Amino acid sequence: MLHNDNNIAVKVTDLGKAYRIGVVEEKEKNLSTAILKAILSPVKNFRKIKSLKNVSSEATGKDVFWANRNISFEVKKGEVLGIIGKNGAGKSTLLKMLSRITEPTEGRIELVGRVASLLEVGTGFNPELTGRENIFLNGTILGLTKKEIEERYESIVEFSGIEKFIETPVKRYSSGMKVRLAFAVAAHLDPEILIIDEVLAVGDAEFQKKCLGKMQDVAGKEGRTVLFVSHDMAAVKNLCTRAILLQHGSIVFEGSANDVVNYYLQNAASIASQNNKDFSQAKGNKNFVVTDIEMLDENNNNIQIAESGRDFQLKISYEAKEVAINPVVIIHIKNNLEQILFTCLSRNSYQGIMQLKNTGNITCVIPKLPLLSGLYSIDIALKYDQELTFYLENIFSFEVETGDFFNTGKINSDMMNGMIIYHKWKVN
Amino acid sequence: MSDSRIVTVVDAKNKTFLFNFKELIRYKDLFYYMVLRDVTVMYKQTVLGFLWAILNPFFQVVVFSVVFGTIAGIKTGIDGLPYPVFSCLAIIPWNYFSSTFSASSNSLVNTAGVFTKVYFPRLIIPMVPIFSKLVDFFISLIILVLVMGYYQYTPGSNWYLFLLPLLIIILSSAGLGIWLSSLVLQYRDFRFAVNFLLPLLLYAAPVAFPALKVKEKLGNTVYELYALYPMVGGIEGFRSSFVQNADFPWTLVLISGASALFIFISGAFYFKKMEKHFADVA
Numbered sequence: 001m002l003h004n005d006n007n008i009a010v011k012v013t014d015l016g017k018a019y020r021i022g023v024v025e026e027k028e029k030n031l032s033t034a035i036l037k038a039i040l041s042p043v044k045n046f047r048k049i050k051s052l053k054n055v056s057s058e059a060t061g062k063d064v065f066w067a068n069r070n071i072s073f074e075v076k077k078g079e080v081l082g083i084i085g086k087n088g089a090g091k092s093t094l095l096k097m098l099s100r101i102t103e104p105t106e107g108r109i110e111l112v113g114r115v116a117s118l119l120e121v122g123t124g125f126n127p128e129l130t131g132r133e134n135i136f137l138n139g140t141i142l143g144l145t146k147k148e149i150e151e152r153y154e155s156i157v158e159f160s161g162i163e164k165f166i167e168t169p170v171k172r173y174s175s176g177m178k179v180r181l182a183f184a185v186a187a188h189l190d191p192e193i194l195i196i197d198e199v200l201a202v203g204d205a206e207f208q209k210k211c212l213g214k215m216q217d218v219a220g221k222e223g224r225t226v227l228f229v230s231h232d233m234a235a236v237k238n239l240c241t242r243a244i245l246l247q248h249g250s251i252v253f254e255g256s257a258n259d260v261v262n263y264y265l266q267n268a269a270s271i272a273s274q275n276n277k278d279f280s281q282a283k284g285n286k287n288f289v290v291t292d293i294e295m296l297d298e299n300n301n302n303i304q305i306a307e308s309g310r311d312f313q314l315k316i317s318y319e320a321k322e323v324a325i326n327p328v329v330i331i332h333i334k335n336n337l338e339q340i341l342f343t344c345l346s347r348n349s350y351q352g353i354m355q356l357k358n359t360g361n362i363t364c365v366i367p368k369l370p371l372l373s374g375l376y377s378i379d380i381a382l383k384y385d386q387e388l389t390f391y392l393e394n395i396f397s398f399e400v401e402t403g404d405f406f407n408t409g410k411i412n413s414d415m416m417n418g419m420i421i422y423h424k425w426k427v428n
Numbered sequence: 429m430s431d432s433r434i435v436t437v438v439d440a441k442n443k444t445f446l447f448n449f450k451e452l453i454r455y456k457d458l459f460y461y462m463v464l465r466d467v468t469v470m471y472k473q474t475v476l477g478f479l480w481a482i483l484n485p486f487f488q489v490v491v492f493s494v495v496f497g498t499i500a501g502i503k504t505g506i507d508g509l510p511y512p513v514f515s516c517l518a519i520i521p522w523n524y525f526s527s528t529f530s531a532s533s534n535s536l537v538n539t540a541g542v543f544t545k546v547y548f549p550r551l552i553i554p555m556v557p558i559f560s561k562l563v564d565f566f567i568s569l570i571i572l573v574l575v576m577g578y579y580q581y582t583p584g585s586n587w588y589l590f591l592l593p594l595l596i597i598i599l600s601s602a603g604l605g606i607w608l609s610s611l612v613l614q615y616r617d618f619r620f621a622v623n624f625l626l627p628l629l630l631y632a633a634p635v636a637f638p639a640l641k642v643k644e645k646l647g648n649t650v651y652e653l654y655a656l657y658p659m660v661g662g663i664e665g666f667r668s669s670f671v672q673n674a675d676f677p678w679t680l681v682l683i684s685g686a687s688a689l690f691i692f693i694s695g696a697f698y699f700k701k702m703e704k705h706f707a708d709v710a
Contacts, residue, residue, distance in 0.1 A: 146461075
């Protein structure tokens with residue numbers, strides 16, 4: 001039992017959440033049945049709304065969707081647990097159950113200590129009220145008492161940096177000021193267990209930095225437990241001691257943050273694994289063709305998702321009708337707007353003279369992948385003897401997740417556009 | 429604060445039907461600030477501000493006196509009680525009931541953006557208007573003083589009895605509000621139902637006419653059944669406590685009180701039962 005174990009802060013056992021989802025309705029074929037259906041629709045609507053609530057753990061059928069199932073894990077006091085997974089993997093539902101916003105369909109959650117969950121900042125802010133009034137309202141919504149807020153009030157106001165406007169209605173604030181005030185309150189919750197959604201860090205770059213910086217503070221404190229949902233691989237690796245990977249609503253991998261991130265990058269079902277490997281559409285004389293494309297990390301492991309700032313390898317398998325000497329390999333890397341970001345051209349960058357056998361592979365190594373998180377695609381062209389032998393646009397698509405490009409341990413605040421170019425600073 | 433012995437357990441098998449009172453008490457400050465918010469925001473950016481709480485019942489009293497008192501010629505049934513005083517004594521508690529009931533009914537739907545993002549005992553939400561509307565109620569008592577002063581009407585000596593019917597009115601608007609708030613959240617039909625029900629409830633309550641008329645025209649059984657509608661005992665009791673030479677309608681007040689209590693308790697249980705689905709249906 002949890003109460004006897006002083007080291008456990010969060011214990012989740014066989015947790016599951018089922019939702020009923022709409023099933024496509026049949027269209028009526030003629031007017032009379034359509035009218036009959038319209039008359040009977042209140043009965044149907046009633047059943048439909050009622051059924052939304054009655055999802056039991058035995059529920060089956062094609063309209064039952066398990067957002068989470070069989071989730072069990074423990075978090076020790078002082079641990080920072082990262083929860084990663086693709087969109088739709090069930091991260092948000094898990095977070096909502098842990099925050100007690102929605103109840104599980106099956107299973108059990110035990111939390112020891114004061115819990116604060118931040119799925120959004122500024123919840124319940126009223127535009128008509130002043131900054132000061134909203135600090136108290138928002139603070140109590142997040143579970144503080146009046147006394148606790150009074151104790152922290154000075155510090156909250158100072159942190160927000162909007163002392164001058166604290167008696168002004170929030171509706172006159174700029175959106176940045178609102179976020180600052182909201183975050184100042186959130187930063188002073190000082191709970192023993194903090195449940196935090198990265199989604200709230202979207203938007204204001206300065207705020208995102210502050211938010212994650214504060215999380216680092218909280219995580220660093222003695223005995224503070226943090227559950228952190230993120231897409232940011234670098235954030236997970238830097239902040240989390242442990243991580244779990246969710247896929248289709250269940251935990252598929254659990255371990256140190258590094259291991260889980262690597263496992264995720266190597267095994268996630270991603271755009272990369274859905275690439276069509278049929279290259280027969282390619283233009284050119286086909287004397288020399290691409291047969292397969294793979295992504296590898298710096299340790300030559302196959303990956304499904306690339307991480308920004310890590311060495312990246314694109315392995316292109318080929319077949320040639322004859323032994324080729326000095327062929328040209330051209331790779332365009334394009335962003336999701338189909339704009340070419342850069343080109344890897346073997347004629348310029350290959351040292352010496354490339355000699356190819358009838359079959360084999362060419363690997364293009366890009367040290368410290370300079371791409372921001374997002375979707376990318378590539379075009380490949382092969383030339384031999386001044387002739388185009390193979391050319392296919394969008395031959396391969398892949399995803400990049402945010403990483404620690406500059407090795408600073410700092411969180412990428414996504415202030416950049418386009419690509420990341422390595423640079424340094426000098427201060428005198 | 430640093431009491432790490434707070435243990436929160438969520439278990440899908442746990443089908444408790446009781447409220448966690450300890451938790452409700454922990455959130456009393458939230459309740460206070462939500463009431464304060466409602467009161468502060470209500471007349472923000474208005475020119476007349478709290479004067480509205482007086483103007484509103486004033487015009488109602490004028491219209492009721494002209495339409496029901498003069499044109500329809502309804503008698504107050506008590507010697508020396510002018511119709512404007514009679515109707516004012518009903519309109520003020522009625523306004524509290526109707527504004528609380530409608531605010532409370534829509535409260536969950538209107539705050540869906542809050543309780544789907546953070547957890548706190550949801551029962552607080554429909555309970556807030558019950559207190560915030562009391563401010564309006566007490567301000568509007570000024571109009572009662574003015575009307576009584578104008579007609580030089582001295583209230584009866586048992587006026588303090590009004591607290592009992594007021595409690596019935598609070599309890600019944602709370603009960604109906606809790607019922608309807610969870611129903612409206614699930615079935616938005618009830619939103620329309622509330623709008624159409626409120627005027628009907630006004631006609632049904634003894635606002636324009638004395639409850640004794642019901643006894644006179646339809647007999648004692650109907651009269652007592654009539655009191656199952658808690659606003660009957662609420663309004664009639666409220667009015668009688670201020671009126672001279674009027675018997676306090678104990679029967680009506682007791683029946684209405686029991687009925688209000690039943691609505692409140694059943695509403696609270698229904699709310700508790702449905703609470704776990706709120707975030708999913710909102």
